[in-house]
Amino acid sequence: MKLRKCLKHAFEMVVHSKLRSWLTILGIVIGVASVIAIMSIGSGMQESMNDQLGGLGGDILTLSAGFSRSSRMFGGGGPPGEGSSSSQATDEDDEPVLDKTDVQALRAIPDIEAIDTQISGTVDVSYLGKKGSVKLTGVDQKSWSRITTSEIKEGRMLDSADQNVVVIGEKLAESFFDKPVGLNQMITIEENVFRVVGILDDDGNGIYMPIQMAYQVLDDKENGVYDSIVIKIKNEDELEQVMNKTEEKLMLVRHVTEKTKDFSLSSSKLMEATRSEMMSSMSNFLVAIAAVSLIVGAVGIANTMFTSVLEKTKEIGIMKAIGARNKDILSIFLLNAGLIGLVGGFIGIILGIVMSALLPALMGETGMLRGGTFVAVNSIALALSASVLIGIVSGVVPAYQASKLKPVDALRYE
């Protein structure tokens, strides 16, 4: 029998046992939809993470006072140059701080190209009577423009002669106040007036100003003490060696050992790699859980096929009596199982896409899903081929059993 005809008979088998077929298909639909949705969450998280970390540059190190691996790993998600929430520089004697000594030590390392000292805090800002709170970062204007990965959209970066000027984020310029803030407009920060000389090409509402001005605006910051130091190294390929060298140097000048270390040196590149590895493991774990439902679906198909073979034993006998070969029967039943897998996979993909679109809303757009979910074409292809394959594999034994039925026994079956 020609393949097209086998397919036609297989399709008729699906159509004529509607309820059982649809229940079996439902098993596959649930499995495929779960796999698609979970894979899309994984991809979405990955994309979101790449967006957040991708622009950091692999040659950037961030030095903070205090030692906490976990805070380096997940905290301070913002890029260097925008300050770090985990810095512990205070004016209390027992708290570790970053100061000029550290900067001098860093300057002595030949592998370092530039150093940007930073402080940050939240400030009240007003423009044309409209007020709000935003994050202010004081930067070393001589090196900031060389280190930051942010691009300027309008105007210019800070330069060494600047005093009462700021560079602001695009969002702050365009939509934070009632009216957009343009270049050379004056904004009030904590009762001091500053002129906007540059608008960044980003989605932030941060304010950047020379660090000396920031000490005046941020009352709680002690002059000469930094929240963080952002370091740009000369050769990205030597990142780990430079990190080790820098740590050794800092431990020396700060009189600490590995055990008493009071600073953290982190690399966005290493952080990204670690996070990526963790995300990948988590995604794989979730997909494995979803795959269990696909296996349950496969068992459902096998069960349906066995039932179908039993139900159609007499028909198999009739077909054999009128000339069907074993391979014809095998093809019809295998295609039947494959069709169940295909239809289940197709509907599962649609449901999976719908689920992945709804999930961020249902989960309240948590940090991990901030970037939304992302259904990759290869995950669709994978799910569809897996569901057809599962259908066919589940149908192999029942189909083989059907094809091997002796016509005389099959015809006698009631």
Added chain:
Amino acid sequence: MKQNSTLLHLENVWKIYKMGEVEVPALRGVTVNIKKGDFVVIIGASGSGKSTMMNLIGCLDMPSKGTIILKNQDISKLSESDLATLRGSTIGFIFQQYNLIPSISAFENVMLPLEFLEVDEKKAIERTKKILDIVGLSDKSHHLPTQLSGGQQQRVSIARSLVGNPEIILADEPTGALDSVTGRQILDMLHKLWKEEGKTIIMVTHDLKLAKYAHTRIELQDGKILSINQKSEVG
């Protein structure tokens, strides 16, 4: 009807069923020769071995011992695929309970053997239409078997047996489930096929009255041939 060479030959055929430890012989050393163009009726009481013999003649089962030669081929030496093709192209089955596929239309049921023989679709459709016309069911061709009467279903079954233009029509109690009038119509149809189309008809029945239609009468008893009688004049 003119009879030609031997079409089917059974030589010392035994069929033994195993019931646990016990062996039950259903056929015991049957030897029979069926010529092309013959109308054979196999009669016998219940348990005489009629159905077993029909299954063996129809290549639906294999003998425990002995040889079956169909169209000069020893069926026990054929592969499953070759045997299926030989069965599909040489033998048309008519069953007592019609044995139509319930989920497909009368037309599709009739065309099914041609699909297994991989006949060109256009030719298959033409042939199916023609055969349905011959059995008088052109207007019912798109009905499902359940939408047809018993007589109509048996005519669909006859059409299906004829569509591949087989040399042998093997009918197992073809009138067993029909009323006498419809049964007679079916038998007339078989007789006509024998007379006008030259088909070899092999009919299995327990009804002695049907024997009058046949040219050769084989009587079975306890798995053995009791007698083989042929009419002196054909028809």
